[in-house]
Amino acid sequence: QKEVEQNSGPLSVPEGAIASLNCTYSDRGSQSFFWYRQYSGKSPELIMFIYSNGDKEDGRFTAQLNKASQYVSLLIRDSQPSDSATYLCAVDRGGNQFYFGTGTSLTVIP
């Protein structure tokens, strides 16, 4: 079983819609959860992170954690074509390394 699993997509949403991205993690002791955005040919860019004690909203982005089911979601409201990218979920199990999923490709259609 992989540490972090994501649906590779592609996920397509129309401009202005809500995009919902999910990932599941295997270690119940995981403490922090991160969402990165990666444009083609570029390095990952941190969008936001949450701790195991709550959800977080930042502008159009909301990260939610379901500890019982061991999944993390990222909601993007009012999706824009510039949001088209691969979204990587990463998990910190409390050690010194992040475990990344393979990413979900999102396309926002104008």
Add this chain to the structure above:
Amino acid sequence: DTGVSQDPRHKITKRGQNVTFRCDPISEHNRLYWYRQTLGQGPEFLTYFQNEAQLEKSRLLSDRFSAERPKGSFSTLEIQRTEQGDSAMYLCASSSRIEQFFGPGTRLTVL
């Protein structure tokens, strides 16, 4: 620019050659990470430094790979006797707390 920088951005080498990459972290960050990313995959952890101490290495890291961080500032990653399977993007990230910030990466192509 106060972000993480990496050099070179691209490297093409022949199989069997040695290559060295450099990473300059954000100046106040004491933690530095190296990752490798291949097409369609997420970044894969290679190694971690806290200041100058290398505290963790991935089991996937063969003995052809070595990393250093002298004086706790910049870091180098060396790959000896490169193989075609080493072709990938090598990413460096730094942090001072928990969130990691990535550099632009070095794309290695082994012919």
